[in-house]
Amino acid sequence: MKVALTGAHGFLGWHTRLRLHALTEHEVVAVSREEWSHLPSLLTDVDAVIHIAGVNRAESPDEVEGRNVQLADDLARAIDGANRPLRVVYANSIQAGNETAYGRGKARAAELLRLAVEGVEGHLVDVLLPNIFGEHGRPQYNSFVATFAHATIHGETPTINDAQVGLLHAQDAAQALLEGLTTTEIMVSTEPENHGVQEVWDLLQEFHGSYVPVGEIPDLSTKFRIDLFNTYRAALFPNYCPISLVPHRDPRGSFVETVRCRGGEGQTSFSTTVPGVTRGEHYHLHKIERFAVIRGQANMELRKMFTDEVLTFEVTGDEPVAVDMPVGWVHNIINTGDDTLFTQFWSHELFRPDSPDTFPEPVRRRPAQEV
CATH class of the missing domain: 3.40.50.720 (NAD(P)-binding Rossmann-like Domain)
Incomplete structure (x- = not known):
């Protein structure tokens, strides 16, 4: 049609x-x-x-x-x-x-x-x-x-x-x-x-009180909370991105909290990516997704659907940060280093093969490509 x-x-x-x-x-x-x-x-x-x-x-x-x-x-x-x-x-x-x-x-x-x-x-x-x-x-x-x-x-x-x-x-x-x-x-x-x-208003104050200082994810136990949080964080983006993560170091090494979440379901995963390879190239309709590089060097690229400007965040595991992908923004992660890239992913919901809320689309469009 x-x-x-x-x-x-x-x-x-x-x-x-x-x-x-x-x-x-x-x-x-x-x-x-x-x-x-x-x-x-x-x-x-x-x-x-x-x-x-x-x-x-x-x-x-x-x-x-x-x-x-x-x-x-x-x-x-x-x-x-x-x-x-x-x-x-x-x-x-x-x-x-x-x-x-x-x-x-x-x-x-x-x-x-x-x-x-x-x-x-x-x-x-x-x-x-x-x-x-x-x-x-x-x-x-x-x-x-x-x-x-x-x-x-x-x-x-x-x-x-x-x-x-x-x-x-x-x-x-x-x-x-x-x-x-x-x-x-x-x-x-x-x-x-x-x-x-x-x-x-009270819910927005609750979100703001923890998300901006430390990137803490609020209670996402209802659909309305998820929708309102997505609305709020879209208003923050990209000025409050990426989110700085604090390494706690001692003689053994370091410990970094990549995700703190107050409530609701969630799923954590990780990937390894060889040099020069790109992952992602998709967008979501409602999913809250966080990328955090824990070892290696990468670029994270994002583009709002139906626009041309591409935002790029250069990230490294030596100075850990998190990037929360806004709804309706195509995103990817590219290993720009010489070694294997280790990336941790967090989503506010469990992966469901029958309804993955993941739609393929390249961040960098070819000039003649139509959307």
Whole structure:
């Protein structure tokens, strides 16, 4: 299936594109602001559209409402111009139809898309999404969770009006959108978890109090803790990386703690790598993975999916450090020394062959390679 993805470079768009890349064989046409004026030609031969492009905040309420309606109207005109049945999956909101400018805009956008899709005898799936949080959210824009993570890292204390909020991780939202590509339903509701605003802040303080000073992994005994910790450490990366490990030396040699974890399951492993060989070349959707070289010399390389910049960390067993791989970043480790490289790996979950959460992708792409 060929799928056009609007808002592909935004927060939820990046997560949806990542999940499409990892779990499907669909060809994705990434539509960003720069390509928006070419929308009619981009829909020429697609089978479906996932419409995420939208506006959460702007200088005025009228702009929030108007921009969401305008984006939907542009897409509706392009659908009409295609003049053939199309499946459209709309990233709508549980706020659609309320008395806010955002709610009015999202509801009107849904109606415009419904009329356009009916006009070409297609199928519209209206996915109602709650408050979404996750890796690489923008502070003061995408989610209060992103704002709290930023404030935690920068030593700020926000004003907190405590309330229970339904929260859904961006990868779970992306999964609902992917299911919209095949469902016969016309409306899909998601199932968020309710968490207190103060609870979220307190958890971030717990994470920050131990992770930044010594790289200690917090209690990861629930899915929400894992999702929130991944969100927090993505906001830290790469400024707080690598993590320095402290050797405890005596006449016998040295002892180094590479992983301290407060709770949840976990798995430790090690590898040997001969000179010149590269390991890794993959990314994860939720797995927390730590690399620590204990003997030898290596480069660890990372690249955020759908971008080109490669970050390189030069590491050695003589000065031990740990690098925690962010979700959605392709990573590898290259033996750059003359001797065998010894690397310790830690993951927050046991390896499961039926669901390894490991997706092959080279860190350094060939110039013509498409993603």
